[in-house]
Amino acid sequence: MRATPVWPQVRRLAALALGSLLVAGCAGMSPVAQPVPGQLLLASPDKLHGLPDAGRNWVMSYASTTFDGANAVVVGQVALPRTPAPAGGYPVIAWANGSTGLAPQCAPSLVVNRERDAYLNAWVQQGYAVVRTDYAGWGAFGPVPDLHSRSNAENLADAVAAAHALDGVKLRPDWIAVGHSKGGGAVLWAAGLPDRSAGRYPLRAAIAIAPTGPGVLRFMDSVMRGEAVAVPALPFVSLTVMSAKAMKPDLDVQGLTSPALRPHLEAMGSACLSGLFAMPPLPPGPYLKPGAAYDAMARLLAAQDASSLTMRVPVSVIQGEKDETTVTPDTTAAMVRSLCARGATVQLKQYAGQTHRSVIGASQSDTFGFARTVLDAGRPASDCP
Numbered sequence: 001m002r003a004t005p006v007w008p009q010v011r012r013l014a015a016l017a018l019g020s021l022l023v024a025g026c027a028g029m030s031p032v033a034q035p036v037p038g039q040l041l042l043a044s045p046d047k048l049h050g051l052p053d054a055g056r057n058w059v060m061s062y063a064s065t066t067f068d069g070a071n072a073v074v075v076g077q078v079a080l081p082r083t084p085a086p087a088g089g090y091p092v093i094a095w096a097n098g099s100t101g102l103a104p105q106c107a108p109s110l111v112v113n114r115e116r117d118a119y120l121n122a123w124v125q126q127g128y129a130v131v132r133t134d135y136a137g138w139g140a141f142g143p144v145p146d147l148h149s150r151s152n153a154e155n156l157a158d159a160v161a162a163a164h165a166l167d168g169v170k171l172r173p174d175w176i177a178v179g180h181s182k183g184g185g186a187v188l189w190a191a192g193l194p195d196r197s198a199g200r201y202p203l204r205a206a207i208a209i210a211p212t213g214p215g216v217l218r219f220m221d222s223v224m225r226g227e228a229v230a231v232p233a234l235p236f237v238s239l240t241v242m243s244a245k246a247m248k249p250d251l252d253v254q255g256l257t258s259p260a261l262r263p264h265l266e267a268m269g270s271a272c273l274s275g276l277f278a279m280p281p282l283p284p285g286p287y288l289k290p291g292a293a294y295d296a297m298a299r300l301l302a303a304q305d306a307s308s309l310t311m312r313v314p315v316s317v318i319q320g321e322k323d324e325t326t327v328t329p330d331t332t333a334a335m336v337r338s339l340c341a342r343g344a345t346v347q348l349k350q351y352a353g354q355t356h357r358s359v360i361g362a363s364q365s366d367t368f369g370f371a372r373t374v375l376d377a378g379r380p381a382s383d384c385p
Contacts, residue, residue, distance in 0.1 A: 035063035035071070037154070038161030046077055049109055051121045051130060054079035059109065062162035064136055067151035067247060072136040075109055076159040078166060079120070079130045085170040090129040091375055092175035094160050095120055096153075096183030096190075097132065098210075099146055101272035102242055107138045111272060116180070119360050123178075126368060129171055133159040137246070146243035147212065149304040152186035153177075153193060160201055176371050177206045180360055181327065184211025184318075185306055188339075192309030205374040206311075207367050209318040210356050215331030216240065217301045224294060226286035230324040232356065235276035237287060238264040244297040256293035258286065307335045311344035314380045316370045318363040320354035327356060340384035348383045 035041065043060040050057025058078045066072045080090060097108035097116070105111075109132065120130050135155045137144035145151060160175050177187035190196050191206035216236075223229060223237055242265060245251045257265065260282065267276055288294060319332045329350060336348045347370065354362045373380050 037064050038158040039063040040162040040165035041073060043166055046079075049077065049112070049117075051079040051117065051124050053082065053121050054124045054130075055082035056080045058166060060162060060166070062158060064155045064158040065151070066136045067145045067148040072155075074136050074155050074159065075107065075134040075138065076162065077109055077130075077132040078163045078169070079124050080169065081124050081127050081129070083127060086127075089170040089172040091127065091371075092129045092131060092160060092163070092171050093123055093178050093371065094131040094133070094156050094175055096156050096177065096179030096186040097135075098179075098181030098183050099236075099239060099273060101274075101276070102144045102146060102239065102246075102268045103270050103272060104138070106272040107134045108132065109134050111274075115357055115360050119364060122364055122368075128371075129163070129169075131159050131163045131175075143246040144243070145246040146239060147182055147185075147216070147301070147304050148243075148247055149182070149185045149189045149212070149306060150193075152182065153189035153196070156186060157190060157193075157196055157201070157203070164201065173200060174202050174204045174375075176204055176374060178209070178367065179207070179211070180209040181325070181356065182212050184208035184327075185213060185304065187211070188213075188306035188311075188315065189309065191311045191313050191315055192306060194312060197312040203313055205314045205316070205370070205380075207316045207318070207370060209360055209363060209367075210320060210323055210325075210327045211306070211317065211332070211335075212327060213305050213331060213335040214307055215326040215328050217298060217305070218331055219326040220288065220298070220301065224286055224288040224290060226284055228284045229282060231277070231281055232324040233326060234279075234281060235264070235273050236326055237261065237282075238268050238276070239273070240301070241265060241288075241297070242268045244300050247300050248296060251296060252293040255291060256289060256297060258289065260285075261287040305335070307338040308342075309339070310342045311339055311346070314345040314347075314370075314374060314382075315339070316347045316349070316367065316380070318359055318367070319348065319350045320356060320359035320362070321350055321352050322354055323356045323359070325356045336383070340382075344384060345380060345382040346384055347380055
């Protein structure tokens with residue numbers, strides 16, 4: 001991944017700030033005049049990070065909510081195929097991005113990820129409209145509660161609603177949520193929210209690629225015990241701590257972390273994940289201290305795990321067998337067993353030799369097939385007993 005040049009970032013963040021003023025200025029308006037979640041605020045052609053095979057690309061700002069229910073403006077992107085829309089409108093996938101970092105320049109729409117972009121471009125080539133969200137928290141609404149799964153799911157659904165208001169756009173009302181890593185956790189939350197599988201824009205299915213789940217807390221527990229941290233997972237220690245701090249501002253980070261971790265925590269404010277991977281690796285810790293602060297963080301992390309939800313729509317779960325982040329094959333299998341016990345329709349596909357990121361492209365043909373089955377009103381096969 002690499003960040004875009006400074007001026008394109010300024011332009012997008014300025015658009016976000018303008019939208020933020022629109023929402024902030026609504027405090028004195030009548031309830032009828034206030035923007036509602038899913039309302040499109042601003043839109044313009046996306047000349048920076050549109051998908052190359054799209055016929056049209058937009059960057060937009062839209063109304064949504066923060067993790068604690070406050071008004072927020074979120075930046076999103078929409079890409080349409082070059083082919084004319086079918087009679088019922090383009091089928092829609094909504095992409096929930098994985099973690100990119102917490103610094104201002106690390107919003108998903110500002111960061112290039114070649115594997116992700118190739119994957120999304122392939123959806124456009126297949127005739128799908130692709131809707132993306134940056135999530136709430138960037139720009140005027142920071143700090144970023146990166147791992148708050150329900151909020152991320154709501155931001156994603158609101159992006160779909162906003163996309164329907166773009167001029168000249170004809171979309172199918174139903175949609176499929178597709179996400180990677182924390183985005184995979186978000187689409188599982190979308191699949192578990194009762195109001196998202198009904199209404200004007202009903203969710204039809206979720207495709208969760210390397211989704212966060214019980215492995216996040218298990219990983220942090222291992223760090224607290226002083227166990228060695230694999231290099232692919234190293235930045236997630238600091239990212240998880242600072243995400244918890246965003247959700248709980250009174251979290252005692254000094255009491256939670258050891259001095260050796262502090263440079264990594266400070267770097268979260270200025271570097272994206274790609275830069276954090278370049279920092280010197282940490283030897284075995286411990287870097288997290290047991291106690292009240294850790295217990296508070298653990299409760300927050302447990303609350304983001306979708307394992308205890310009842311899936312309202314069919315779900316495809318994708319797992320790389322070589323994933324060395326917090327999303328390990330055994331923790332994903334445990335999550336799937338929990339979802340199955342609650343009556344879910346779940347397909348679990350594991351990919352030999354694939355890592356946390358490479359599994360995105362490796363799963364492409366299978367995710368296309370799953371989506372086609374769902375949109376053709378078929379019932380996907382389930383791996384649940």
